[in-house]
Amino acid sequence: MSDKRNYNDPNYFTNRELSWIDFNDRVLEESRDKANPLLERLKFLSITQSNLDEFFMVRVASLAKLAAVNYPKPDASGMTAEQQLHAVNDRAHDMLIKQYTTLNRSLIPAIDQVNIHLKSRADLTPGQFQFIKGYFHDELYPVLTPMADDSSRPFPFIANDTLNLAIQLTPVEGSGHLYATLQIPDVFPRVVRLPEEDNAFILLEEIIKSFVGQLFINYQVKESVVFRVIRDMDLDVAEEDTSNLLKDVQQQLKLREHGSVIRLEVENTISKKLLKRLNKELNTPDFAVYETNGPVDLTFLSKLTSQVINHDDLKYPKFSAYQPSELDHNHDIFAAIRDHDWLMQHPYDKFDPVVEFIRQAATDPDTLAIKMTLYRVSGDSPIIRYLGRAAQNGKQVTVLVEVKARFDEQNNVHWAKQLEKMGCHVIYGLIGLKTHSKLSLVVRREQGGIRRYMHMGTGNYNDVTAHFYTDMGLFTVNNDMGIDATNIFNMLSGYSKPPYFHQLHISPNGIRDFIYDKLDQAIELAKKGKPVLIKMKMNSLSDQKMIAHLYKASHAGVKIRLIIRGICCLKVGIPGISDNITVHSIVGRFLEHSRIYTFDFDGHRSIYLSSADLMTRNLNRRVELLFPILQPDLVERVDRIYDTMWEDNVKTRVLQADNTFKHVDRRGLTPLEAQAAFAEAATLHGQRDQAEAEAKTPTEFQPMLSPQNQPNPLNYDDGSETD
Structure with missing residues (x-):
């Protein structure tokens, strides 16, 4: 039996501009x-x-x-x-x-x-x-x-x-x-x-x-x-x-x-x-x-x-952002990334390792090339300085500077000129598209051959906003992702049009098609009675076709949880249409900026991070990046982060069927403010690392053991714990 429902009925949508004003009203409520x-x-x-x-x-x-x-x-x-x-x-x-x-x-x-x-x-x-x-x-x-x-x-x-x-x-x-x-x-x-x-x-x-x-x-x-x-x-x-x-x-x-x-x-x-x-x-x-x-x-x-x-x-109480020692300036960041993937959750994890990644590449004798996309950078960006230093040190440096980044145009034009003066190859983007992806690639010659190191993120390479925007990033040396990243940069700088990507998905169109495909899979499983849960977090949801697809999934019985900071043109509580969709919005100390897309199909879970919101401009008119989290412990960590935010009952407002947002009823609940919990966990994690380092410091002369007899150090594989 075919589905003849009209998921594009205007009554099923909130006007984008009025939804934005609702968001700003939530910010205003924080002042009250x-x-x-x-x-x-x-x-x-x-x-x-x-x-x-x-x-x-x-x-x-x-x-x-x-x-x-x-x-x-x-x-x-x-x-x-x-x-x-x-x-x-x-x-x-x-x-x-x-x-x-x-x-x-x-x-x-x-x-x-x-x-x-x-x-x-x-x-x-x-x-x-x-x-x-x-x-x-x-x-x-x-x-x-x-x-x-x-x-x-x-x-x-x-x-x-x-x-x-x-x-x-x-x-x-x-x-x-x-x-x-x-x-x-x-x-x-x-x-x-x-x-x-x-x-x-x-x-x-x-x-x-x-x-x-x-x-x-x-x-x-x-x-x-x-x-x-x-x-x-x-x-x-x-x-x-x-x-x-x-x-x-x-x-x-x-x-x-x-x-x-x-x-x-x-x-x-x-x-x-x-x-x-x-x-x-x-x-x-x-x-x-x-x-x-x-x-x-x-x-x-x-x-x-x-x-x-x-x-x-x-003022808000201060907290100490966490940084694993393996990613600091005293350690080889490439060795750390070779060992395993690293997930960063800013501002609870320091942004410093991202800057350190480019700094070390700039002076590293084995680095051949650095490629990077820049959308918004700070007025005195250390990343720009290190890219310039890399070029002066003979590295091949290619930087896409998006000079059409709204209200940052002047700053970006300035940096584009500076980078060119320092010897970098500067690309200004593709015709008709803004490049909004957050991607950096370091190519090194190593003993086993050429190896690609990557950082991908949900937020800008901006050392200032990283202190008050919540974003996530991944360091990886995954070979398939590295090949995909190379192809993306070739597409941005030349005429290359890769026939497919191994692990990464890009807009225009690629991210839309990927999410449509995931929603279609969810619909088929739900029709068979299988348990299906989709969890998404983004800044804004306004694309009409994407919302209609979410309605179709909800109608089929797919459970959908959405954390949306700003614009939400989707309506909840429409009988037979959006009964299975719940929308939360968190407005708090930090600006929620990370994008998470999780698909849990009958116990098989896949998690992706992205630079893209589900807005028409992001899906159709921008170069955006969506990338998977593959390392099992990091999959667990991202899922814990999402669930902690979902369980927030202090700063969360829940979208109602009448299109208003209301605070969670906290009666009988232990208060949980996700942002405060992450900040506290980061501080405690740093204190624990420091205590362990001090405990390992010898108080008397000890004979050095041979390498095979060295004890295994405790390995904190990523940033701060979330629970």
Whole structure:
């Protein structure tokens, strides 16, 4: 009997953009959660703002462009671009109210109670007032540039994501209203520490507003309010070939600064007259105007927390990330990888071995070549330095730098040029595709011939984000994977099109086909009454065809567990469609970024890690990598990691049939916070290693044993234990 159900029914899908806002609301809930340390709650509120900014610059900007041309095609949930644009702005207005209610009613009173003060001019002591007066005259005044706005001087260009003052003036002698704008310079810190108290601060715009009249001699300032615009910042590069891609990206970076205004934020003390004028000059629709009940742009809260002194008690407790000694700079990392595969779980395991892998390869006389994909790297990347050193040492170094990585384009263009100067072969990617895979390959000449060493990961080669993104990586010398990796790099750098891969799966298309095949196998086994369990973890699930396939599997009786941090367009609890699917979301101290795909078919378990989420862009328009975990102990470890996250009952929210996410009911349960458990395990593992090393240190002279009589050292084959 054929399955005639329509798994693509729009009623079965949540709109992608509204699902993203739901995710950001979960982040906002963390700022309201009194169980979180106070300064961390300020950070969460700051993160909701930076999240929203990027969302508007790209996703809402895209909706605005589609709506402007009356694009008719609805999304999977049946909404047109115009409907989505208005729905998103409605929800974002609700979020704005919640953000500022959290700030004003909860967080500001709470920090005041512990003597951390964010002051306005009215709250300053005489000494503090003299300080800001001096700061204005000595530091700010020479830099500030007021811009008149009248018939002879048009309204100035307002740059994306800059703070500005909108000013209304009247002449001291005479009548009428005049207007000006003033950009608040970002060369000064926005949060200014005040004297006389340990933790008293004032915002830069408050200082400027206090003395702005001194920039307009013979005029009286009637009104000055802060405003900010968010513009369309999506990069639009026409890729016909990659020879001029670097130049095209640089040109587009300049052009996008002048994108249309997608959102206008302004202090709610603004007069109707001044707001109307701003609206007209910026050509902002009414639904895109956001009036804030407090400081515009809440990202300053992260800067505030970083300046607070003597309050470690209001932050997350520190933990020590674990590093096996075999992977440190005192040991031969290639010998360690030859011995067995190594699994890394960041940030609980240090990122240092990944950097060490490239460092040792750069100076190793047996290394012939290093090949690597780079999507996002830090501003001062040690990996880039070691790649350059390797090239200067005569190694063949090939680096794919994805210059189209959103909001990292400028950084990546810079590094691409630097790598070329240092003698590396730099590839800028494939036409029409972003290269998002995380792959590095070291080729060595050894006694037995050529051997390939690999690192594959779920996250970027970024030594900064590795401290607060949870990601996983694998070191291996598996020959089949090494051949596959070589073929991938040949495909990226030349015209090679491998007919098949031994162990690795790549997008475009390969990962989709692989997961479809696994789901089809699961469906057939479930129909035969066999026990089948699929466990997946990812950042986002939005691909319509993949969701329809998951619905089909659920309908056949396949049990499916999903851990999804962000966007989830799948709905649970649809009778006969998604009864067998459960969705958890973890939002906590670290940003959950790892991707795990586990298939347990009648007791036969296979586990894969990937750089790819199940989004259309990852499956169709990016070069992505999915790789297996083959070593049995590491299979067990990844499964324990997943199960620990699944059992989390502190930070987990469960998707309900009404499309809301609710916290786990903890009544009768022992609290388990997965991220805290992993951090504690890493610290304990390091302490145990140190104690064992100290115990082995001889306290008196001992004769050296011959190698065959040496005791076997305890071998910690991977990172921190999870239970």
